[in-house]
Each structure stands twice: as structure tokens, then as C-alpha cells.
Amino acid sequence: MLTPKFDNLVKELKVLPSVGQKTAQRMALHLLNHKRTQGIQLAEALMIAMNEIKQCQICRGFSDDDICPICANPQRDNQLLCIVETAGDMVAIEQTASFQGRYFVLGGYLSPIDGIGAEQLGIDQLIFQLKRQIDEGNPVKEVILATNNTVEGQTTAFFVSEAIKPYVGQISRIAQGVPMGGELEYLDSMTLGQALQNRGKI
Amino acid sequence: MLTPKFDNLVKELKVLPSVGQKTAQRMALHLLNHKRTQGIQLAEALMIAMNEIKQCQICRGFSDDDICPICANPQRDNQLLCIVETAGDMVAIEQTASFQGRYFVLGGYLSPIDGIGAEQLGIDQLIFQLKRQIDEGNPVKEVILATNNTVEGQTTAFFVSEAIKPYVGQISRIAQGVPMGGELEYLDSMTLGQALQNRGKI
Structure with missing residues (x-):
């Protein structure tokens, strides 16, 4: 719409979840207008994360090193x-x-x-x-x-x-039942059924 | 929360408009889990856009070159x-x-x-x-x-x-008046006042 480099940025931003054309445009304009330095920092953080974050060899979660901070924590x-x-x-x-x-x-x-x-x-x-x-x-x-x-x-x-x-x-x-703030009247019957079945003694 | 590189990515993603902690986390996890290549492409597009998009010397809009495609278009x-x-x-x-x-x-x-x-x-x-x-x-x-x-x-x-x-x-x-789909009953009185004042002959 504006220039090839702008259009390309908008296209790539759409890879983010729930970001469509309009939101991607707004993001691109926001960064270009006011946040160029932070935009560059974001690009660097993305590049590092995508290239360097690997699987923890113990828990298979994300990790910067072979073993993640949680598995390494005594x-x-x-x-x-x-x-x-x-x-x-x-x-x-x-x-x-x-x-x-x-x-x-x-x-x-x-x-x-x-x-x-x-x-x-x-x-x-x-x-x-x-x-x-x-x-x-x-x-x-x-x-x-x-x-x-x-x-x-x-x-x-x-x-x-x-x-x-x-x-x-x-x-x-983990327990299956009524979530915090859940009102029985509005709860789906599957959840309510599970909550009854899994009732606990008090 | 997970690892320093992940946390840094989440922090930097929050520079995007209307992206808070939860959304940034969801974006980071989405990219890491499923879209690493596209994440790298996004980083590259961002880096290029932030560093290379400049102001068109004629219209002051965004441009890849000294003159933007619109100004250059005969x-x-x-x-x-x-x-x-x-x-x-x-x-x-x-x-x-x-x-x-x-x-x-x-x-x-x-x-x-x-x-x-x-x-x-x-x-x-x-x-x-x-x-x-x-x-x-x-x-x-x-x-x-x-x-x-x-x-x-x-x-x-x-x-x-x-x-x-x-x-x-x-x-x-540009005209100021009732927007497309606007119902007079629900329109703010400033807009309605302007629309009356700027009425046109038919």
C-alpha cells in the first residue's frame, strides 16, 4: 500500500496470532512513527529467540541452554x-x-x-x-x-x-470442576456434571 | 518466567500497540512452537523497515527511497x-x-x-x-x-x-457528517449538529 518495505513488514506481522491486516498496519505505523529503536530491539530479541531457544533436555520445555532454569534449580x-x-x-x-x-x-x-x-x-x-x-x-x-x-x-x-x-x-x-467466579446457572452442563461427579468431602 | 531469552522477547513484544503481558506471551509461544522460520522473517522485515524506511522528500510520507512510489507515479x-x-x-x-x-x-x-x-x-x-x-x-x-x-x-x-x-x-x-451505517438515534450530538450544519442540496 505504501512502499514495498512497509508492505513486507505488514505481511510478516500477520504471522502473529490474531493479527490481521488492519492490526498489522497499525503496528507497523506505530513502530515507524514513534518506536524505531524499540522496533530494532524487538527484531533483535525475535532473532535471538527464534534461533537460540531450544528444548530443555530434561523437561522438553523451552530453554536458552541444554538444561532450563527450572530443571537446573536445586x-x-x-x-x-x-x-x-x-x-x-x-x-x-x-x-x-x-x-x-x-x-x-x-x-x-x-x-x-x-x-x-x-x-x-x-x-x-x-x-x-x-x-x-x-x-x-x-x-x-x-x-x-x-x-x-x-x-x-x-x-x-x-x-x-x-x-x-x-x-x-x-x-x-488436576481437579476438574467449577472455575473461580463460575455461576452454576451459566455453567455448561459438562463442567457441572464433572463437578458433581468429582465432589469432595468437606 | 521461562528463560531470559523468552522473557526478553515477551518484554520487547509489548512495544506493539495494545499488546500486554498475556498477548505477548501468547505471541512468543506461538512463534516458538510453530513459526520459527516466519519469526525470523518477521525479525528481518522489522530490522529492514526500522533502519531503512525514510521520509519521502516530497510528501513526507514513508518511503524506501528518496521519493515514495505515489509521488514518483506519473x-x-x-x-x-x-x-x-x-x-x-x-x-x-x-x-x-x-x-x-x-x-x-x-x-x-x-x-x-x-x-x-x-x-x-x-x-x-x-x-x-x-x-x-x-x-x-x-x-x-x-x-x-x-x-x-x-x-x-x-x-x-x-x-x-x-x-x-x-x-x-x-x-x-473532507465532509463531516453521519458515517456509513450511522443511525441518528445513537449518534453523538456533535456529529449530528455538524451533519445538520453541513447539509447539502439534493
Whole structure:
């Protein structure tokens, strides 16, 4: 619309999630008008992140080095392991500041039709680590399955739990029920049904 | 939250307009998980745009070269000039595909309190160009003042029109009235008042 370099920037900005033509234009104009220095810093941060962020060799989350800061942190309880679908789920749990164990990132959910099975989810690697901790006399006492509360997430949780059963003390699943602020009248019946089924004693 | 390089990317993404912590995280995770190549392309496009896009020496819009594609296009009517506040306004008008003249970008609105006066808005440069076109026997026949319909935009339009009056045939202002789809019942009274005042014969 304006110039080839501008149009190219707009085109590339559209790779960002929920950014369409109008938003991309607004972003490009904002940076060009007022934030050139920060635009360059953003380009540098992007380049470094895209090229250098790799998979942690232990938890398969994102990491700058071979081992991520969480796995490398001796303060974290390595007898408590939380299994999540994505690194984004790991970020979400970290932000609750209510989990002090370590993680394992499956990198997706079980989906044989898409060719995603045990190998893609790193189940062998997970079992290898669980076994090694047993050998080291430091077995994982509890695994928390924190996959999504979707059909795929539930299936994945069941599949993982079957696979790791011999190697861990206890396997648990994050609670499924009424979310904070949820009003029963407006809740979908699936959630309400789960909440009734999973009721706890008080 | 995850790793320094990830956190830095999130921080830098927040320079984008209406992108806060949550959206920036979602963008970073999306790129890292699925779009590394496109992320690198975005970084490159950003770097090029931020470093190389300059001001067109004629219209003061954005340009890859000294003269922008619109000013350099011999098909455009250079006896019709549209004056806008920002390059973004220029993009918006171009997208209507209903203007075939050329532009002049003020780069803001008149605001003496912020030190933005005739010099900052390029009025001298504008008058110089108008004069040169007169000398070349190719005077500008009509100037359209397309500044925003705000107090500042109106003041700026008045100021510019006073300054260029001696050098152009006709000065006009884009119409102010009821927008497309506007229902009178829900329109603010300022707009409705302007629409009544600016009523046209049919």
C-alpha cells in the first residue's frame, strides 16, 4: 500500500496470532512513527529467540541452554513432577506460584490419526528419567497429570498414566470442576456434571 | 518466567500497540512452537523497515527511497493535493481507492504547547512546493484538507488553509457528517449538529 518495505513488514506481522491486516498496519505505523529503536530491539530479541531457544533436555520445555532454569534449580522438588501438554501450560502453572516441583512437556496430545504417539510425546524419555531417579534412590513420589480438560487431554492423561504407573509412587490429575467466579446457572452442563461427579468431602 | 531469552522477547513484544503481558506471551509461544522460520522473517522485515524506511522528500510520507512510489507515479494527478496528519491517514485514504492525487503529510497537528508549529508541520516545505508548481506552470488546482475531525484537526486545517491560500486555486475540507451505517438515534450530538450544519442540496 505504501512502499514495498512497509508492505513486507505488514505481511510478516500477520504471522502473529490474531493479527490481521488492519492490526498489522497499525503496528507497523506505530513502530515507524514513534518506536524505531524499540522496533530494532524487538527484531533483535525475535532473532535471538527464534534461533537460540531450544528444548530443555530434561523437561522438553523451552530453554536458552541444554538444561532450563527450572530443571537446573536445586530448590525445586524433583520428587514431584507435573506433566503438561505445552510450554505455554508450563508458563500458566508457573504463574500461579503454587507448584514447586518440576515439569515434563509432552509437546501436544495423543493423536494417532496425526501420527502423534508415545514417541512424539517423549514417553520413552519420561520413563527413562523416572527409572534413573529410582536407580539414584530419588524416585518421583507424585506425578500430576495437568493436560487440558478436553477429550484429547483426558485421553492423553490416561495414556501417560498407564505408561508410567510402574515407575512412580502416586499419579494424580488436576481437579476438574467449577472455575473461580463460575455461576452454576451459566455453567455448561459438562463442567457441572464433572463437578458433581468429582465432589469432595468437606 | 521461562528463560531470559523468552522473557526478553515477551518484554520487547509489548512495544506493539495494545499488546500486554498475556498477548505477548501468547505471541512468543506461538512463534516458538510453530513459526520459527516466519519469526525470523518477521525479525528481518522489522530490522529492514526500522533502519531503512525514510521520509519521502516530497510528501513526507514513508518511503524506501528518496521519493515514495505515489509521488514518483506519473499517473497521479499532481494538481490535486490531499493534506493529512499522518502516514496512517494516507494509508486509509489510499485504501478507499477514490483519490488519484498526491499527498502531503504534516506529521501531526498544530500544538504550540508541545512545540509543534508551522516548522514541525513542514508548512514552509509545502509552500515551497506549491510555489515551484506555479513557476513550472503546473499549479495545484485543489488542496483537500483531510485532517481529523477533532478540535486539533480542525484547528490545523484552518491554520494550513490560511498559510497556503495565496498559492492554490481552491481549498476544500473532507465532509463531516453521519458515517456509513450511522443511525441518528445513537449518534453523538456533535456529529449530528455538524451533519445538520453541513447539509447539502439534493
